[in-house]
Each structure stands twice: as structure tokens, then as C-alpha cells.
Amino acid sequence: MSERTKTRRTRGVLGGRSERVVLEVLGATVAELAESGYRAFRMDAVSATAAVNKTTIYRRWPGKALLVGAAVEWMRTFVHDVPLPDTGSLERDLIDAFRRRLGIKERVEGRAWARLLAEKNDPEVDSIIGAAVEERSGAWYAMVTRAVARGELPDGTDPRLLLGMLGAIVDAWNAKSPGRLKADLLEAAVRTVVAGARSGSLVRSPRRRPAPRAG
Amino acid sequence: MSERTKTRRTRGVLGGRSERVVLEVLGATVAELAESGYRAFRMDAVSATAAVNKTTIYRRWPGKALLVGAAVEWMRTFVHDVPLPDTGSLERDLIDAFRRRLGIKERVEGRAWARLLAEKNDPEVDSIIGAAVEERSGAWYAMVTRAVARGELPDGTDPRLLLGMLGAIVDAWNAKSPGRLKADLLEAAVRTVVAGARSGSLVRSPRRRPAPRAG
Incomplete structure (x- = not known):
């Protein structure tokens, strides 16, 4: 099947x-997730808001998990898959990234995501968002490890601790x-935590107080 | 009235x-505050738990505000009025003070206090706990200003910002x-925030980035 045929066929289905x-x-x-979260999710609400019959919804997504999974994939394309900043300065990266995160939180997608995260202990929710969460955490950690590689922070600085404190x-x-x-x-928060981390306070090691590093 | 007579009389009333x-x-x-907070506070619950008639309670404390006020004064004597640490090292002071605060949070008095704080927007609650809260905040801020005076932190470091971040x-x-x-x-949290503050990141000034200080 040529690329063109495939595109036309996809259009035929989705267009x-x-x-x-x-x-x-x-x-x-997404709106219903923001309102009710996963456990209390109501298919009826989705059907009413979208003005689409429940049978039509179930034909395409046979079950809550599949529907929410599709919504999560859809959110990822314009919330999660936007690359995090990489300006060459950890302070700048963190300020930009947190400002953007705060902006997303205000939106319905951000609220839906927060509800899902809050229910992550539910294995069904975890199986739906687990991969996306891990991938995104990895991107945040990479901001910090790049700074370590550039020499902005001591070797062994724990990205999880640094980002957990700032968050x-x-x-x-x-x-x-x-x-x-x-x-x-x-x-002020970013400058304080980054300057603190520069002193070696977030270096994970068996010894509590790592020796001061040369340079 | 001699001191001795007064003491005997007080004993006669309270003993x-x-x-x-x-x-x-x-x-x-205190238990009911921990359970219900102030707005939903139930005199019935106090009467039942203490096994004391409501009329007896009202005779001494004619109203919820007076009863809760008395309970707050009582809590202060062994939670709030304990002096905060003053070890000569800000890191040590903060670690001790936060560890103690976490311990209090586990206790019923700590939960009651947290419920009252959460309702501080209610003017009645504010009039009951306001003075105690202010006094205690002052003691926390003094830990930081003592460190500034000792030269551990730059002049002008904002105690509210530093303690807010750590909290x-x-x-x-x-x-x-x-x-x-x-x-x-x-x-790690205390060392990071204190080391960060040492860099001048929490100095409040009209300019965003205070010039590095000599010494």
C-alpha cells in the first residue's frame, strides 16, 4: 500500500x-477526567457533553480504560510531548519549565492529568499513564543531568531530590x-535550590556530607 | 488577701x-477540633467524650469560641510555648525545629492546630489563634535573623521566604x-536551602539579582 493510499484511507476513517x-x-x-477523575468517571457525562450516543462511543472504545487511554495519548501530543527547555543554563531551564507547567495546570488538560496522577496507586490508572509519566520524568531529570555534565552542579547530584524540592x-x-x-x-526558589545543590548538598552518597569538590 | 489564701481558694475552685x-x-x-475543625465543631461530641453535661460545660465556657479559646491556651502551654532551638548554627536549629514540628503534627494537638490554621480565614478562628500564630512565627523568624546577625547569611535575607520554602x-x-x-x-533540604540563601538568593531588594556581597 503506497503512502498516498494509506493517507487517503486514514482520512476516510477519521476525516x-x-x-x-x-x-x-x-x-x-478530558473534561470529565478533570471533573471526576478515573474511579468516579461517568461515561454518561462524556456522552452528554459530546452529544454522542454511548453505543457509538463503546463501538470505538469498548470500555473506560480504552477511552481514557485514547484521551491520554491525545493529551500527550500537545502537553507532554512538547520538549522541555534546553537553554544551556539550568536556572533558565528550570524557570521556563516550571512556568510552563504552571500554565498547563490552569488548563483542563492539566487538571485532568493531576486527577489521574492522584489516582496512580490504582493499577488500572498506572497502566494507562505509567509510561507517559516515566518518559516525562526522564525528560525533567535530563535537564539536571545535562547541567551536571556541563559542570554546573557536582557529580552525583540527585535530580529527583532537586526537582522534588523545587516542585x-x-x-x-x-x-x-x-x-x-x-x-x-x-x-528565588530556583536560584536558591540550584545554588544550594552547587554546594554538594544533594549529592547522594553513603557519607552524609560529601567532601568539597575541587574546582 | 494573702498569697496563701489565694492559692487555697484557686485550689478550691480548680482542684x-x-x-x-x-x-x-x-x-x-482538642480531640473534637482534630476531628471536625472549628466550623463543624460539635459541643455534643465534647460532652459525650468528656462524659460531662453540656450545661456544665456552658456554665464555665458560655459558647464555642470561649471553649475553643481555652483549649488553644491550654495547648500553647505545652506545644507553642516550648522555646525553639538556639544552638548557634542555623542548620542545626532548623533540623531540630522541623523534626519537633513533625513530631507535634503526629499528635492530636498538632492535628487540632492544623485544622484551626486551615480555617484561619474565618474571622472568629483568626481572633482565637491569631496572636499565638503571630508569636510563633516571630520565634521562627528570629532563628533566621539570629543567623543573619551571626553572619551566617547575607543581610536582608527574607526569613519568611526561607522558612516558607523549607516548610x-x-x-x-x-x-x-x-x-x-x-x-x-x-x-538535605535544610543544607540546600541554607547554602542557597548564603549565595544571596533570598535577599529581598527592588533589584532582582542582588550584587554579590563582599566577604
Whole structure:
């Protein structure tokens, strides 16, 4: 089958009304996830919001897990698959990345994602989002390991600790006035944690206080 | 009235059965605060737990605000009025103080206090705990300003920012495994934030990036 035939066939299936229905249903699925999360997810709500019969939905996605899985894949393409910043400066990367993350949190996709993350202990939810979460964590960790490779931070600095600390600060401050975390607060947090990490405080080693590094 | 007479009279009022009743009621009040908070506070629950008639409670504390106020004063004497550490090292002070705070959180008084803090927007709650909260914040800030005075941190370092960052990290990590925050994690957080602050990242000034300080 030539590429052109394949494209035409795909269009045949997804194009026009069919594609609109898919997008309506996936959009309604994201909205319902943001509202109810996974366990309390209501197919009825999706059907009502999208104005699509439940039987039509079930024909394409036979079950909640498959429908939510499709919505997660769809969200990934424009939330998760956007590359994280790589400016050559860890401070700049972190400020940009956290600012973007705060922006996403305000959107319905961000709220849907947060609900799924909160239910990650549920094995069904984990099987749906686990790979995406791991891939995204890896991209965040890479921001830090690139900085270690550039010599901005001591060898052995634990990316998980560094990002966990910053995430906790940013989330706590953002919770106090959602969507309005001031630029100077975010920058103070990033500068403090990066400068602290530079001192070797986040080097994971059996010894508590790593010896100061030369250079 | 001589001191001795006064003491005997106070004993006459508070001693023996009377004092036991007061302690039972205050203890039950703290437990009910931990369970329900202030708005949903149930006098019935206090009466049942303490096995004291509601009329007896109301005779001494005519109203919820007065009863909770008495319970808050009672908690302060053995939670809030304990002086914060002053070891001569900010890192040591912070590690000790946060470890103690985590210990208090596990206790019923800590849970009651957390419920009241969460309702601090309610003017009635604020009038009950406001002074205690302010006094305690002042003691925490003093730990940091003492370190600034000792030259451990640059002049102008904002104690509220420093403690806010650390509190956010400690609370987030503690929420993941309540009561079991590992000593090395707490120490890593404290060392990172203090070392970062040493670089001047938490100096409050109109300019974003304060010039590096001599010395």
C-alpha cells in the first residue's frame, strides 16, 4: 500500500464527521477526567457533553480504560510531548519549565492529568499513564543531568531530590494564589535550590556530607 | 488577701474533681477540633467524650469560641510555648525545629492546630489563634535573623521566604509517608536551602539579582 493510499484511507476513517466525533468525545473525556477523575468517571457525562450516543462511543472504545487511554495519548501530543527547555543554563531551564507547567495546570488538560496522577496507586490508572509519566520524568531529570555534565552542579547530584524540592515549593506557593505565582518568587526558589545543590548538598552518597569538590 | 489564701481558694475552685472536669473537657475539645475543625465543631461530641453535661460545660465556657479559646491556651502551654532551638548554627536549629514540628503534627494537638490554621480565614478562628500564630512565627523568624546577625547569611535575607520554602518541602515529603520523613532528607533540604540563601538568593531588594556581597 503506497503512502498516498494509506493517507487517503486514514482520512476516510477519521476525516470529516467521524474525526469531529472523535475529537468531541476525547475533549469531553478530558473534561470529565478533570471533573471526576478515573474511579468516579461517568461515561454518561462524556456522552452528554459530546452529544454522542454511548453505543457509538463503546463501538470505538469498548470500555473506560480504552477511552481514557485514547484521551491520554491525545493529551500527550500537545502537553507532554512538547520538549522541555534546553537553554544551556539550568536556572533558565528550570524557570521556563516550571512556568510552563504552571500554565498547563490552569488548563483542563492539566487538571485532568493531576486527577489521574492522584489516582496512580490504582493499577488500572498506572497502566494507562505509567509510561507517559516515566518518559516525562526522564525528560525533567535530563535537564539536571545535562547541567551536571556541563559542570554546573557536582557529580552525583540527585535530580529527583532537586526537582522534588523545587516542585514542592512551587506547588505550595501556587496553591496559595493559583495561577499568579510571581516571577520573582519562582526565580528565588530556583536560584536558591540550584545554588544550594552547587554546594554538594544533594549529592547522594553513603557519607552524609560529601567532601568539597575541587574546582 | 494573702498569697496563701489565694492559692487555697484557686485550689478550691480548680482542684480535685473540678480540675479533672476541666482537663477532661479541654482534652475532648482538642480531640473534637482534630476531628471536625472549628466550623463543624460539635459541643455534643465534647460532652459525650468528656462524659460531662453540656450545661456544665456552658456554665464555665458560655459558647464555642470561649471553649475553643481555652483549649488553644491550654495547648500553647505545652506545644507553642516550648522555646525553639538556639544552638548557634542555623542548620542545626532548623533540623531540630522541623523534626519537633513533625513530631507535634503526629499528635492530636498538632492535628487540632492544623485544622484551626486551615480555617484561619474565618474571622472568629483568626481572633482565637491569631496572636499565638503571630508569636510563633516571630520565634521562627528570629532563628533566621539570629543567623543573619551571626553572619551566617547575607543581610536582608527574607526569613519568611526561607522558612516558607523549607516548610513546603518538609510538608510535601512528609505527606508522602507521614511520620517517617528520613533524617537525611530533612538534612538535605535544610543544607540546600541554607547554602542557597548564603549565595544571596533570598535577599529581598527592588533589584532582582542582588550584587554579590563582599566577604
